[in-house]
Structure formats: C-alpha cells, structure tokens
Amino acid sequence: MKRSLLFAVLLAIGATLWVLSGQFGETGSAPEAQKPPVDLTALNAPPLVRVRPSTAEPHAVIDLLRGRTEANRLVEIRSETDGRIVELSVEDGTRVTAGEVIAKLAAGDRPARLAEAKALLAQRKIEHEADRKLSQKGFRAETQVAATQASLEAAEAAVKIAEVELSYTTIRAPFDGVVDQRMVEIGDFVDRADPIAQLVELDPMLIVTQVNERDVQRLTLGTPGQARLMTGETVAGFIRHISAVADEATRTFRVELEVPNPAHSISAGMTAEIALPLSEVKAHRVSPAVLTLSDAGDIGVKTVDADSRVVFHPVKIVDTDAEGMWITGLPDEATLITVGQEYVGNGDTVRGVSESEIEQNLEGLSS
Known part of the structure; x- marks a missing residue:
C-alpha cells in the first residue's frame, strides 16, 4: 500500500512539473512573428459599375394599325355607243398606257x-x-x-x-394600268353603257386604314409612314388623304398612305400593318440590356446621380428599331448604368466607370 501511494504521489508531482514547464517556456520565449492584419479597405469600397451618358432626343411615336392595300383607281370601261366587237387588243393582265386601244366596234x-x-x-x-x-x-x-x-x-x-x-367605236384606256378583267369577246354585240373591261391602276398603290377620332387629329398630310405586307415586304410612302367625315358605324376616319409600286409587285386587297407617327416625344435610345426590374416588378433603368448614388427610374417603351429601343421616364440628361445594374440597389453608392474610358484603355493595351 505504501508503495502504490508513493507511485501516485510521484506521478502527480511529475504531471504538475510538466504543466508548469510549458507555461514558463511560453512566457520566457520570444513571441512568434504574426501575419499583418488583412486590409479591409478594398472590401468596403463602393462597387464598380459601367456607365454611359445619355441625352433625350425628339422621337416620333409610331402606332401600328391594321389596313389593306387598295388600287389607286379601279374603273369599269363601258361602251359609249352600240355595235359589234370586231377587234380586241388586250387580255386579262395586259398592261396598257393612257390612250391605248382596248377594243373596236363595227x-x-x-x-x-x-x-x-x-x-x-x-x-x-x-x-x-x-x-x-x-x-x-x-x-x-x-x-x-x-x-x-x-x-x-x-x-x-x-x-x-x-x-x-x-x-x-374605238375604246381606249383612260389611264395607265392593268386590264384586270375583260368582259367581252370578238363578235359580241354591246349596247351603250355595257362593260368592256375592268382597268386597275396599281402605281401608286394605296394602303388604307381607319384611325380613331382621338389619334386622327395628330396626323397631317404628307407625313411619312411605312407598311409591312403579309409577304414580309416593307414599303414606305406618305399620307395623301385624311377623311374629313367619320364612318358612322365605327366613328373612325379613313387614312390613305400612298406608296410607289412601279413593278406592280403589290396587289390590291392585301392585308398590311401600317406604322404611322401619331405624336413626337423626347426619348432615350438604349440597348434592351440596360433594362432591369424593381422589387415591385416595374420595368426601368438604373442611373447614377451627381452624388454617385443609384437611382431607379420606371420607364415606358415607346418604340423599337434595329439599333435598340426608345424609352421615356428619364431626365433629359442621364448617366445610365450599362453593366452591373443587377448587383446594386436603389440608393447604393457606386463608382462609375465610363464606357469611353474603358474603350480607351482597351485601345492602349492592344497598341
């Protein structure tokens, strides 16, 4: 029993000395070199975004209307006397000029x-x-x-x-056109006012639509317009007629867009989509990529103000073309965020880098 007790006492004294030797060694030894603290300044800096200045420009607001093509003139050529048809100079589809002989009577x-x-x-x-x-x-x-x-x-x-x-007895074409239909044959007897042929003038061609009473006031004669046919062809012309009297049933006004058709490639009666400038607004032309959504789901654009803070502007798309889209809702002069707008919120402070500066840097690297 005494031997065991002695062994336990010695073991306890040895453990105590070992613990104390570690503490004294740590106190007496020189401290190890420590790594410098991490510089958090860069992490706290405002985020970078790419920006571009934009200026509002006058832009005609285009409205798309449904319409149809219509011949400039379509008449039935009728006999002015009686007699037997002895000569026919045309067939269906024949092009004729003004004064050209169509038929002769005995x-x-x-x-x-x-x-x-x-x-x-x-x-x-x-x-x-x-x-x-x-x-x-x-x-x-x-x-x-x-x-x-x-x-x-x-x-x-x-x-x-x-x-x-x-x-x-000599029946002539009253204007340049195409014989759409011939109603007689050689040997037929015609009386006064009997139809001989139907003549249609296809150049110029009219594209006709109906405009409501609110928008018709914004149109003027001579205003340019465009139309896209069902064939995919796009033609340009100008407004040559605006009706002064509304249709009693629809309360709309007839508007005629005149377009050239020298090759007679446009036929009468085709469906068309007409683009007419109904008004003019000041708008910004932007790339669709700059558009973003607010937390409420509104479509808009983010800009940077004079204090380098992000401002969200709800916008309205008024027109699109091959170079982008036209929007309203921005100040006349604005600094658009073109890259990085999805990673910053309204009111955040940012550092804007202009696109022109980036392009200059890239040119310097390439040279």
Whole structure:
C-alpha cells in the first residue's frame, strides 16, 4: 500500500512539473512573428459599375394599325355607243398606257353619216357666204343672213356629233394600268353603257386604314409612314388623304398612305400593318440590356446621380428599331448604368466607370 501511494504521489508531482514547464517556456520565449492584419479597405469600397451618358432626343411615336392595300383607281370601261366587237387588243393582265386601244366596234353607217354631215356643212357655208355678200349690197335682209348663219352652225354641230359617234367605236384606256378583267369577246354585240373591261391602276398603290377620332387629329398630310405586307415586304410612302367625315358605324376616319409600286409587285386587297407617327416625344435610345426590374416588378433603368448614388427610374417603351429601343421616364440628361445594374440597389453608392474610358484603355493595351 505504501508503495502504490508513493507511485501516485510521484506521478502527480511529475504531471504538475510538466504543466508548469510549458507555461514558463511560453512566457520566457520570444513571441512568434504574426501575419499583418488583412486590409479591409478594398472590401468596403463602393462597387464598380459601367456607365454611359445619355441625352433625350425628339422621337416620333409610331402606332401600328391594321389596313389593306387598295388600287389607286379601279374603273369599269363601258361602251359609249352600240355595235359589234370586231377587234380586241388586250387580255386579262395586259398592261396598257393612257390612250391605248382596248377594243373596236363595227363602224356601221357612221362614216357615211359623217360624210353626209360634212357635205351639208359645205353647202351651208356657201349659202351663208352668198347671203352675207348680198346683204352687204342691200339685196338680203338681216333676218335671212341670221337664218343661214344658224343653218351653218347646225351643220357644224352635226359634223361634230358624227365625229364623236364614230370615235366611240374605238375604246381606249383612260389611264395607265392593268386590264384586270375583260368582259367581252370578238363578235359580241354591246349596247351603250355595257362593260368592256375592268382597268386597275396599281402605281401608286394605296394602303388604307381607319384611325380613331382621338389619334386622327395628330396626323397631317404628307407625313411619312411605312407598311409591312403579309409577304414580309416593307414599303414606305406618305399620307395623301385624311377623311374629313367619320364612318358612322365605327366613328373612325379613313387614312390613305400612298406608296410607289412601279413593278406592280403589290396587289390590291392585301392585308398590311401600317406604322404611322401619331405624336413626337423626347426619348432615350438604349440597348434592351440596360433594362432591369424593381422589387415591385416595374420595368426601368438604373442611373447614377451627381452624388454617385443609384437611382431607379420606371420607364415606358415607346418604340423599337434595329439599333435598340426608345424609352421615356428619364431626365433629359442621364448617366445610365450599362453593366452591373443587377448587383446594386436603389440608393447604393457606386463608382462609375465610363464606357469611353474603358474603350480607351482597351485601345492602349492592344497598341
């Protein structure tokens, strides 16, 4: 028992000395070199964002309207006299110029009646000349001279009537166009006012739409416009007519956009989407990439103000084109955040780096 107790006492004394030797060694030894503290200044600096100045410009607000193509003129050419068709110079789809012969009717006795009228006119001229000379010598009364004058003028009128009647047998195109449909064949007998052919003028072409009573006040004659056809083709023209009277059923006004169609590639009756400038606003042209959403889900743009703080502006998209989109809701002069807008919030302080500065640095590296 005494031996065990002695061993335990010695073990306790040895453990105590070992613990005390560690403490004394740590106190007496020189401290180890410590690493310098981490510099947190860079972590606390405002975040970097890429910015670009933007200036509002006047921009026409375009409204898209549904419409249709319509021929500039479409008429039914009708016979002005009766007779049998003896000649046809056109088929369906034939292009004709103004004055070109479309059809001819049999002349019948019209040349003979014209010759008779001319012979009578020659006789009336001789009679009137004789009476006039006799009247100067006192052998004819003024009433007789007036009677032969009237007979002469009646003969001249008869010649004119016979000439016009004969001219009616040749049917000509009243304007340049395309024969859309021919209604007669050689040998057909036509009466006065019977249709001969349907002629359509396709150049220029009209694109017609209906504009409501609020927006029609913003349009003016001569304003340029564009239209996209169902074929995908886009054509440009100008407003040539704005109706002064509204349609009673729809309370809308007819607006005509005139576009050139020299190749007759646009047919009448096609559906079209018409882009008309209804008003002008001051807007910024931006890339769609700068748009972001607020916490409430509003579409907008983030800018940097004079105090380097982020400002969120709700915007409205008024138009788009090949170079970007036009938006309103920003000040006339603004500094847009173009990169990094998703990582900063409204009111945050940021460090803005201009796009022009970045481009200059890149050019310097490449050179």
